[in-house]
Amino acid sequence: MLRLNGAAVDGAAPFDLADRGLTLGDGLFETIAVFGGKPALLGEHLDRLERAAAEIRLPVDRAFCEAEILALAAGEGDRIVRLTVTRGAGARGLALPEEARPNVIAASSPYPKGALNVPIRLATVSVRRNPTSFASRAKTLSYLDSVLAFDEAKRAGGDDALMLNTDGRVASTAMANLFALVGDELVTPPVSEGVLPGIVRGAVMELAEKAGLMATERSLDIEAFDRADALFATNSVRLVMPVTMVDGLRRGTPDPVARLAALVARACGAATR
Amino acid sequence: MLRLNGAAVDGAAPFDLADRGLTLGDGLFETIAVFGGKPALLGEHLDRLERAAAEIRLPVDRAFCEAEILALAAGEGDRIVRLTVTRGAGARGLALPEEARPNVIAASSPYPKGALNVPIRLATVSVRRNPTSFASRAKTLSYLDSVLAFDEAKRAGGDDALMLNTDGRVASTAMANLFALVGDELVTPPVSEGVLPGIVRGAVMELAEKAGLMATERSLDIEAFDRADALFATNSVRLVMPVTMVDGLRRGTPDPVARLAALVARACGAATR
Numbered sequence: 001m002l003r004l005n006g007a008a009v010d011g012a013a014p015f016d017l018a019d020r021g022l023t024l025g026d027g028l029f030e031t032i033a034v035f036g037g038k039p040a041l042l043g044e045h046l047d048r049l050e051r052a053a054a055e056i057r058l059p060v061d062r063a064f065c066e067a068e069i070l071a072l073a074a075g076e077g078d079r080i081v082r083l084t085v086t087r088g089a090g091a092r093g094l095a096l097p098e099e100a101r102p103n104v105i106a107a108s109s110p111y112p113k114g115a116l117n118v119p120i121r122l123a124t125v126s127v128r129r130n131p132t133s134f135a136s137r138a139k140t141l142s143y144l145d146s147v148l149a150f151d152e153a154k155r156a157g158g159d160d161a162l163m164l165n166t167d168g169r170v171a172s173t174a175m176a177n178l179f180a181l182v183g184d185e186l187v188t189p190p191v192s193e194g195v196l197p198g199i200v201r202g203a204v205m206e207l208a209e210k211a212g213l214m215a216t217e218r219s220l221d222i223e224a225f226d227r228a229d230a231l232f233a234t235n236s237v238r239l240v241m242p243v244t245m246v247d248g249l250r251r252g253t254p255d256p257v258a259r260l261a262a263l264v265a266r267a268c269g270a271a272t273r
Numbered sequence: 274m275l276r277l278n279g280a281a282v283d284g285a286a287p288f289d290l291a292d293r294g295l296t297l298g299d300g301l302f303e304t305i306a307v308f309g310g311k312p313a314l315l316g317e318h319l320d321r322l323e324r325a326a327a328e329i330r331l332p333v334d335r336a337f338c339e340a341e342i343l344a345l346a347a348g349e350g351d352r353i354v355r356l357t358v359t360r361g362a363g364a365r366g367l368a369l370p371e372e373a374r375p376n377v378i379a380a381s382s383p384y385p386k387g388a389l390n391v392p393i394r395l396a397t398v399s400v401r402r403n404p405t406s407f408a409s410r411a412k413t414l415s416y417l418d419s420v421l422a423f424d425e426a427k428r429a430g431g432d433d434a435l436m437l438n439t440d441g442r443v444a445s446t447a448m449a450n451l452f453a454l455v456g457d458e459l460v461t462p463p464v465s466e467g468v469l470p471g472i473v474r475g476a477v478m479e480l481a482e483k484a485g486l487m488a489t490e491r492s493l494d495i496e497a498f499d500r501a502d503a504l505f506a507t508n509s510v511r512l513v514m515p516v517t518m519v520d521g522l523r524r525g526t527p528d529p530v531a532r533l534a535a536l537v538a539r540a541c542g543a544a545t546r
Contacts, residue, residue, distance in 0.1 A: 015286070021295055023416075025413075026417055
């Protein structure tokens with residue numbers, strides 16, 4: 001199911017080919033899991049969208065975006081809703097249009113079977129995250145670095161990429177934030193390292209205490225990452241993914257990670273599956 | 274004028290909103306100046322497109338792309354043709370589709386008045402180019418870093434951005450390659466510094482000798498850049514742009530730059546204006 005600017009459309013809708021989302025990757029998106037008809041952590045997703053949009057002076061109508069998501073959330077069956085906001089049509093060239101007329105696209109697809117809390121293997125890739133780039137800390141339509149990182153990891157036998165940043169420290173995967181469990185401390189790199197302010201990352205940090213853990217934002221060098229007791233990744237579709245392997249080396253998935261995964265699933269309304 | 278997959282269309286054409294060019298910035302483009310009905314350096318543009326496409330396993334039909342560009346080049350009036358190749362529609366998520374069905378968009382706009390060889394002022398911006406990223410050395414649809422760099426420079430009173438790379442060395446502007454004239458040596462950063470293999474950059478390197486200069490690819494630190502006798506930028510629309518100011522400090526534009534600009538304009542078929 002698909003909606004464009006408030007109207008249901010089929011796959012191929014009339015669309016201005018001068019849209020800067022298409023021509024320049026100039027826009028933002030959010031991916032939201034819907035469990036039992038309810039979008040998980042919807043307020044947090046809309047908060048993040050608003051903050052990122054303000055930073056790049058992209059006018060976003062929060063209430064309209066929320067209504068578009070809810071229009072695709074209703075009904076049977078868990079699903080994923082993706083909301084895309086482009087800057088709309090613009091003249092050739094880089095300069096921002098004086099008055100942006102964003103296009104808002106909402107798309108729904110079935111929740112992928114077996115995705116919830118699925119364990120993953122990571123493979124280190126060559127492309128690094130750029131802490132000076134807005135695109136490394138926002139879900140923008142300029143996502144090719146992550147696409148190519150993911151593809152490189154797949155071809156190396158991984159399920160997702162281990163991405164360092166350009167300073168050589170651990171950043172994230174191509175599609176998820178990373179956490180390292182060190183004793184009872186849960187460490188995740190700060191956004192300033194070139195990572196997304198993940199919604200489920202935020203939920204994990206809030207819920208850590210309930211799992212008997214202490215969450216901390218701190219830079220992670222490769223040595224600290226390798227020495228950690230356990231690793232997991234988080235995103236808004238799969239929630240908490242234990243990391244079972246990094247570059248061919250097995251990693252354990254101790255109890256605290258499973259406890260945390262259960263707490264996050266419950267907070268997202270996915271607890272019963 | 275606009276064409277989509279070989280057919281003339283108006284601005285709002287039926288377009289698959291699951292196209293990965295739109296959703297993920299997964300695609301490439303070329304911007305080609307047309308002088309007197311002839312696309313400048315067309316073979317070089319198509320070579321670059323083919324090379325970049327091969328690197329990201331995007332199937333590109335060179336002959337079709339060439340025909341689309343030529344279809345918009347014919348007729349009166351100098352113009353700019355932009356050719357865009359997306360990876361086509363894909364399922365949600367990052368994984369490359371097994372068989373990509375690219376969309377090819379060609380768009381024509383009038384050649385902007387006064388753009389040829391126009392002098393520019395640069396302002397240093399916060400976003401840096403990432404040498405590990407494919408997107409820093411190809412014209413991809415993930416162009417938001419350059420959009421935001423350009424906007425930051427404009428707001429700082431510049432015409433374009435001076436972008437360093439994440440190692441702190443001089444890379445390029447948001448829309449052009451950079452050259453520094455040092456004595457009779459013409460220095461430009463290698464592509465490995467996170468810069469585009471610019472088509473006019475290549476033409477300048479070929480023509481330098483005719484202007485009595487020796488062109489070299491070499492890293493440029495800020496000190497060497499500041500000490501240079503002259504600076505200029507190159508791209509496929511404006512060709513050779515003398516840099517008259519960097520962060521408010523005036524720079525001279527000596528004769529060799531003007532000689533080179535004339536040679537490049539002639540090579541592009543723009544010599545008579």
